[in-house]
Amino acid sequence: MAIELRDVTFAYPNGYVANENLNLTIPDGELLAIVGQNGAGKTTAVKLMNGLNKPTKGDVLVDGVNTREKSCAYISKTVGYVFQNPDDQIFNSTALAEIEYMPRYMKLSEEEVKRRSSRAIEMTGISSYLKMNPLDIPYAIRKFVAIAAIIATEPKYLILDEPTAGQDKRGNETLESIIRELKRDGTSVIAITHDMDFVAKNFPRIVAMAHKNIIADGTAKEIFWNAQIVEESRIKKPQIAQVAERLKLPGNILFREELTDALR
Amino acid sequence: MVVAELKNVNYKYPLTDNYALNDISFRFEEGKFYGLIGENGGGKTTLCNLIRGLIPHFYNGELEGSVRVFGTDIKEHNVEELAVKIGYVFQNPFNQMSGIKNTVFEEVAMGLENLGVEKSEIIQKVEDVLRLLGIEDLMTKNPNELSGGQRQRVAFASIIVMDNDMLVIDEPTSQLDPQGTENVFEIIRTLKEAGKTIVLVEHKIDLIAEYCDEIIVMEQGHIICSGETKEILSRMELLDYDAQIPQVAIWGHEMAAAGKPLSKIPITVDQAVRLVQEREG
Amino acid sequence: MDKSFIDSFRDYQKFDNWFIDFNPLSKLNILFALGFSSMLVNNWKYGFSLCVLYCIFAFAVNRGKQFMKPFSVIVLIFGFFTLVIRQFSVTGTTVLINLFGVLPITKEALINGLNTASYLLGFSGAIVLFFVTTEMRDLMYSLEKKGVSHEVSYIVLASFQTIIDLKKNTNLIMESQKARGIETEGNIVNRIKAFFPILGPLVLGAISSTEEKSIAMDARAFSVKCKHTFLRELRPAPVYEKAIVIITDISFVLLVVYKIYQVFG
Numbered sequence: 001m002a003i004e005l006r007d008v009t010f011a012y013p014n015g016y017v018a019n020e021n022l023n024l025t026i027p028d029g030e031l032l033a034i035v036g037q038n039g040a041g042k043t044t045a046v047k048l049m050n051g052l053n054k055p056t057k058g059d060v061l062v063d064g065v066n067t068r069e070k071s072c073a074y075i076s077k078t079v080g081y082v083f084q085n086p087d088d089q090i091f092n093s094t095a096l097a098e099i100e101y102m103p104r105y106m107k108l109s110e111e112e113v114k115r116r117s118s119r120a121i122e123m124t125g126i127s128s129y130l131k132m133n134p135l136d137i138p139y140a141i142r143k144f145v146a147i148a149a150i151i152a153t154e155p156k157y158l159i160l161d162e163p164t165a166g167q168d169k170r171g172n173e174t175l176e177s178i179i180r181e182l183k184r185d186g187t188s189v190i191a192i193t194h195d196m197d198f199v200a201k202n203f204p205r206i207v208a209m210a211h212k213n214i215i216a217d218g219t220a221k222e223i224f225w226n227a228q229i230v231e232e233s234r235i236k237k238p239q240i241a242q243v244a245e246r247l248k249l250p251g252n253i254l255f256r257e258e259l260t261d262a263l264r
Numbered sequence: 265m266v267v268a269e270l271k272n273v274n275y276k277y278p279l280t281d282n283y284a285l286n287d288i289s290f291r292f293e294e295g296k297f298y299g300l301i302g303e304n305g306g307g308k309t310t311l312c313n314l315i316r317g318l319i320p321h322f323y324n325g326e327l328e329g330s331v332r333v334f335g336t337d338i339k340e341h342n343v344e345e346l347a348v349k350i351g352y353v354f355q356n357p358f359n360q361m362s363g364i365k366n367t368v369f370e371e372v373a374m375g376l377e378n379l380g381v382e383k384s385e386i387i388q389k390v391e392d393v394l395r396l397l398g399i400e401d402l403m404t405k406n407p408n409e410l411s412g413g414q415r416q417r418v419a420f421a422s423i424i425v426m427d428n429d430m431l432v433i434d435e436p437t438s439q440l441d442p443q444g445t446e447n448v449f450e451i452i453r454t455l456k457e458a459g460k461t462i463v464l465v466e467h468k469i470d471l472i473a474e475y476c477d478e479i480i481v482m483e484q485g486h487i488i489c490s491g492e493t494k495e496i497l498s499r500m501e502l503l504d505y506d507a508q509i510p511q512v513a514i515w516g517h518e519m520a521a522a523g524k525p526l527s528k529i530p531i532t533v534d535q536a537v538r539l540v541q542e543r544e545g
Numbered sequence: 546m547d548k549s550f551i552d553s554f555r556d557y558q559k560f561d562n563w564f565i566d567f568n569p570l571s572k573l574n575i576l577f578a579l580g581f582s583s584m585l586v587n588n589w590k591y592g593f594s595l596c597v598l599y600c601i602f603a604f605a606v607n608r609g610k611q612f613m614k615p616f617s618v619i620v621l622i623f624g625f626f627t628l629v630i631r632q633f634s635v636t637g638t639t640v641l642i643n644l645f646g647v648l649p650i651t652k653e654a655l656i657n658g659l660n661t662a663s664y665l666l667g668f669s670g671a672i673v674l675f676f677v678t679t680e681m682r683d684l685m686y687s688l689e690k691k692g693v694s695h696e697v698s699y700i701v702l703a704s705f706q707t708i709i710d711l712k713k714n715t716n717l718i719m720e721s722q723k724a725r726g727i728e729t730e731g732n733i734v735n736r737i738k739a740f741f742p743i744l745g746p747l748v749l750g751a752i753s754s755t756e757e758k759s760i761a762m763d764a765r766a767f768s769v770k771c772k773h774t775f776l777r778e779l780r781p782a783p784v785y786e787k788a789i790v791i792i793t794d795i796s797f798v799l800l801v802v803y804k805i806y807q808v809f810g
Contacts, residue, residue: 038411038441052720071730072723081724087753088714088721091745102726135749140304150725166355166438168304168467170506194441197511236442239470239511239533246537256515260522263540318760344768352764359757362765363706364682364699369551373776375765378695380772387554387776404550408706422765 001063002027003049003079003157003188008058010044018044020212021058028063028156031183032190033199035223036209037234042192045209046159049190051075063156077106080155084162086139086146095137095145096121096130102153120151123181125174140171147178157188164195176202197238200224200254208233225252267430267461268292268315273329275310275319284310286485288329292430297462299476299493301469303506306482308465312432314338315463317346334429348379351428355435357415360422361407368399368418371407375426393425397451413444420451430461437468449475469508473497473531481507498529512536557780558683564606568782569684570691571790576671578797583667585804589656592663596620599670603677611677619669624662631658681705683779695773699762711751718746 003026010019019041026032026049034042047053048060051067051074060067062078083089092098099120103113121127124144129137134145143163150158163175172195179189179202193199199206200220208216208229216222216229223229224241237245244253249262269292275285285307292298292315300308313319320327321343331338333346354360365371369390376386394400399417402410407418416436423431433452437445449471455462456475466472472479472493479496481488483505489496496502500517502509515536516529526543530536553559560566567575583592603612635658637651644650685698722742723729729739759767782790 037443038413047720050724052724071728072720073726073728076724076726083717083721083724085717087750088718088746089725091742091749105727138305153726166304166435166467168302168506169503169508170303194445234441234443239536240515242533243512243515243536243540246533247540256511256518259515260518260524263519263524264544344763344766344770347763348766348769352760354757354761356754356757358710359754360761362699362703362762363710363758364702366682369554370776377774377776378766378769378771380774383554383774383776383778386774387551391551400547404547408709419761426766 001156002061003063004059004061005045005048006059006061008048008055008060010048010053011056018212019048022048022214024207024214024217026157026188026190028188029183029186030188030205031179031203032188033203033206034190034192034209035194035196035199035206035233035235036215040209040233041212042209043161046081046161046190046192049157049159050079050081052081076155077153078155079157079159080150080153081159082147082150082161082163084165086134086142089146089149090134090142093133094131095126095134095148098134098145099130099149099152102149106153116152116154117148120148123151123178124148140166140168143167144171144174151178151182155187157190158182160189160191160193162192162194164193164198172198194235196224196236200238200241208235210234220254221252224254265294266291267294268331268333270314271330273314273327273331275314275328276326277310277323278325280325283485285314288485288487290480290487290490292461292463294461295459297456297475297477298464299472299479300463300465300482301467301472301479301507302482302488303484306506307485308482309434310485311482312352312434312463312465315430316350316352316432317341317343348375348426349429351423351426351431353416353419353423353431353433353436355438357412357419357439360419361415363408366406368402368405368407368410368421369394371418372421372425375422379426389425389427393421396454397421397424411444413440413447416440416444416448417451420448424455428460430463431455432463434465435467436464437466437471445471467508469497470510470532473510473513481505483507494528494531497531554776557778562606564602565608565678566780567786568779569679569687571782571786572675572679573684574790575793576675578793580668580671582797582800583664583671585800587660587664589659589663592660592667595667596663596670599674603674606678608674608677612674616670616673619673620666623665623669627662627665628655628658631655631661682777686775686777686779689773689775695767699767707751710754711747714750715743715747718743718750721746 005022005024008019008022009017011017022045034045036042044053048055051070051072054068062075067075090098092101099117100113103116121130124147126141126144126148129141129145134142137145147160164172167175182189191203204219206218206220206223207214208223210233215232216226224237230237238254240256240259241254244259251258251262253259253262270288270290273285273288274283276283288311300311302308313323314331315333317338319325320339333341334349362371362374365374372390372393373386376389394403397417397420399421402414402418407415410418437448440448445468452462452464452475464476476493478491479493480490481496481502488505497509498513498516499509510531512530512533516526519526526539528539530539579595583595600613603609632650632654635654637653639652640649641652641655642650682702685702689695689698719729722739727739727742728735
């Protein structure tokens with residue numbers, strides 16, 4: 001089972017082409033980061049994966065189902081998507097109601113609603129905010145409310161758009177633990193982010209995008225140590241890799257322990 | 265010279281039980297560049313609002329202690345004028361455009377029009393600021409059709425053009441990509457070179473390490489510690505307060521623990537490279 | 546640096562022809578006088594001549610296309626409906642033709658309808674002509690010069706951008722709700738169910754962005770109390786422009802006096 005993009009081109013109704021000939025397969029249970037500068041086509045690419053955008057050419061298959069044949073709302077049961085700005089999503093008067101909204105909308109049993117929402121709440125660490133009006137919850141925490149609301153729908157694939165933007169150290173750590181737990185439960189996480197330390201640490205597979213296309217698909221070491229890819233996708237290499245590069249150390253170093261070991 | 269001085273300040277927002285600022289004492293000196301870091305909800309933005317006079321003029325609540333800005337008690341300031349003297353740039357680039365001007369040139373000029381500056385002087389100042397920030401090429405563009413990164417640079421220009429004595433910048437890059445972030449930090453570097461007093465709230469700790477003179481670390485309304493950048497950002501304890509320190513600084517400590525100490529703890533890539541080369545002789 | 550662009554602000558703004566160059570308030574004055582005159586005269590010959598004049602004038606000042614598009618729609622809708630309604634509401638005796646053999650079209654009703662249509666069109670044509678020859682920001686500039694507060698001016702001008710922003714936001718929120726599994730299309734039940742998830746974030750977003758915007762504008766001296774200057778300035782009205790306005794106004798006053806005399810005298 002997988003999300004498959006086969007030769008996909010996407011153009012807006014006004015004719016502007018945002019993605020050209022994308023080919024990508026994301027097996028379930030995989031952790032994947034999508035990197036590249038704004039305007040490279042990252043967001044349109046993930047919108048193809050949940051049927052928000054339907055391909056202009058080519059096919060997108062989600063577990064074998066062609067996204068052209070189903071509505072986005074239908075595909076969302078398999079592919080969850082958390083937008084960058086939580087305020088585009090949240091509308092209930094308490095955080096708890098927001099999280100329970102979709103399970104109820106899906107007409108699940110009360111027991112199941114409770115099970116799903118408590119799992120999502122625990123994962124995102126927002127139990128002390130449940131009774132609050134989302135407006136009174138700080139922005140960075142609101143992002144976790146939005147994530148919890150989607151986790152409660154228990155999708156097989158979860159797309160996170162810029163989850164690290166505006167997060168502090170604790171927020172980043174919470175995100176890391178969410179990703180780990182989802183992975184353990186067999187959920188695939190696909191994240192768009194500019195935080196390369198976060199990418200290197202948490203994602204075994206990275207797709208780099210530039211000018212509407214995928215220019216590289218590989219491990220963190222392969223991506224960050226390929227000067228051409230770094231240049232073309234305009235990403236910022238993690239600090240440790242920068243130090244290793246400047247010192248001309250061998251071994252495609254990315255992490256602190258590796259750098260320590262490489263020096264006498 | 266001291267531009268802002270806080271003595272034993274406590275502050276509670278209306279209808280809340282906890283102090284958003286708790287026993288804060290600090291002196292902001294002219295021409296220095298302060299990095300304000302620490303956990304979300306730790307009081308960083310509240311501190312900015314206090315210096316700018318939004319507290320107590322817009323947000324009521326309980327304010328105790330003494331706050332003097334430019335030598336005058338904050339309560340005595342005319343808040344409209346203070347808002348101009350202390351420039352302010354924040355996170356969301358979209359909400360910083362007026363929405364009523366057709367070109368970037370006019371957008372940047374708006375603040376000066378509001379201050380009643382002579383037209384020839386407006387034109388001169390706008391030209392100068394566009395050149396200073398290197399955004400002359402955006403001059404004839406519609407500000408409402410720019411990318412987030414471009415808008416953020418226009419937002420900076422629109423503030424700087426009023427020749428503020430001090431700038432408060434609250435997470436200016438959290439919605440930008442690395443290129444946009446770099447452009448914004450280029451601007452901040454220019455401002456620093458122009459001798460402006462700057463208070464910057466930012467999570468990107470490697471950039472804080474590179475640019476700031478002094479660091480203030482906040483947690484739960486307290487200032488945990490403050491001081492010179494290289495001294496503060498090399499402290500491992502910051503991690504216990506949910507504040508970030510640069511990866512190279514953590515690595516510096518790990519080198520020491522592994523019995524291969526560098527002569528100092530690096531906080532930037534440059535320093536790390538230099539210290540390794542120095543150590544290897 | 547785009548030198549000529551910057552220098553364009555040093556002088557008064559230049560437009561592509563003499564009428565557009567008129568002060569917005571002059572244009573407003575002249576066109577409203579014409580519009581009201583068609584109401585007062587209330588005669589289809591006068592009203593329709595005025596409409597033809599508007600069209601010719603719009604083309605003469607290079608705004609033909611912009612004018613014809615809304616105006617032709619107004620002509621079709623207002624003109625047609627007035628004629629039809631008058632056929633039913635006015636009882637006439639002179640039957641011109643019998644439509645489909647059963648619906649009599651009477652001369653009295655037709656003329657009555659034409660008169661009404663012509664004054665509606667004579668008035669709305671003036672308004673359309675004003676807006677295709679005047680930019681909103683120029684109108685607000687002139688009003689500010691006459692003492693309207695810059696807050697009012699800002700609210701009017703910003704509302705256009707606000708509408709564009711709201712539309713963009715609605716799309717984004719709709720996508721966000723679809724992406725979480727809420728059906729927004731299809732049957733009426735789905736659409737009603739999707740109403741709050743879309744309206745809620747839209748309203749809250751508008752409130753919070755208004756708050757942020759007002760802070761941003763205050764940082765740009767919006768609330769500082771002092772006399773404003775204008776980077777973009779319009780020329781003061783020259784003598785001939787003033788003369789045209791005064792002649793129009795005198796003619797209009799004479800028309801009013803004549804009408805009053807007709808009614809009471």
